[in-house]
Amino acid sequence: QVQLVESGGGLVQAGGSLRLSCAASGRTFSRYSMSWFRQAPGKEREFVAGIHWSGGSSIYADSVKGRFTISRDNAKNTVYLQMNSLKPEDTAVYYCAANWGSIVTSTAGNIYWGQGTQVTVSS
16 A cells, blocks of 8 residues: 655746645565646646656657656655746646556546645745
8 A cells, every 4th residue: 555645835926936745655666657637726637747667658638748757766755746836827736646556547446546745836
């Protein structure tokens, strides 16, 4: 079992940056691929970025490509999401997710979730 705790959310002006962190418990973190999802009010939870357990590959939603960067530090059991050039439409609750094996880009399946962290981008 994996427990996930996100941090780093907050209020930022458009064009600004934030770095989200997701700390994971458990000794097998290095074998979990990690993803970030987000959910805006009244909308479904959507995939943002994912990184393979090996750290060798990552994928991004088109809406954040070139602005967001996902990374991981297996020694610290932590995954990060660096968010640059933030836009008001990036406002959402951001969730960290863990999946044994491959990167997940949908909310279906046996996925571990964090509690979420709020990101608000003002115009």
